[in-house]
């Protein structure tokens with residue numbers, strides 16, 4: 269179920285070294301610990317680092333079938349409670365996407381959660397589809413938004429090739445032991461010249477350096493961490509041409525932030541204030557995730 273490797277999962281170099289000693293045990297990987305809103309920060313697996321491309325990855329790592337058996341059970345009501353802030357994030361992403369694909373064709377979202385990106389895209393005139401491994405999230409998407417997502421892991425998704433103008437991977441690549449496989453699959457799904465959108469944490473960002481071992485992206489669900497070089501390597505290996513690199517900024521409610529700042533979390537329990545915090549939306553430009561737009565290139 270857990271595999272240890274002696275080469276880099278991206279560039280296949282054997283020049284890998286231990287990077288950080290983990291503070292998690294394998295049975296600590298539970299559905300509760302891999303949900304999107306998990307706030308158990310500063311938790312890592314034993315990490316290795318590739319000396320050639322700079323990719324940092326869990327080693328040993330859990331296999332695809334173990335991950336699928338956990339993700340199908342994930343329930344995350346707090347994710348939906350933050351729907352408004354998340355929808356704002358996705359409207360901003362779509363605005364960027366439409367600079368590269370002004371005619372608004374078809375868009376596929378990988379790891380679509382409850383479908384918030386897709387309902388925003390649908391409202392703007394996109395033809396949408398997506399896949400999500402959590403049974404709970406797929407049910408919410410159908411019941412609340414009338415959106416029918418494929419249930420399952422993207423790795424196992426059977427599909428026709430060259431179908432979509434855009435494939436989005438928002439906070440996906442860090443959750444998989446084999447990001448290259450995800451990218452190859454996304455590439456197959458895209459039409460010639462189609463656009464891929466990647467949002468993933470940057471392990472060399474200022475926020476990551478300042479937070480050190482307490483960085484909020486060090487959590488049980490995250491199995492790989494990119495810097496600019498390793499993400500560029502992945503894009504090159506899978507034949508994508510970068511169109512734009514950005515820093516991802518977040519919208520969420522003040523309430524969500526308070527719950528994550530342990531020193532201030534008592535504020536969420538003050539009755540008169542409790543109804544106020546969820547309504548206050550803030551935008552945080554932490555700059556600790558990459559936001560990359562790239563075009564599928566034909567392999568000559």
Ligand SMILES: [Zn+2]
Pocket residue numbers: 276277278279280281318319320321322323
């Ligand atoms: Zn490498």
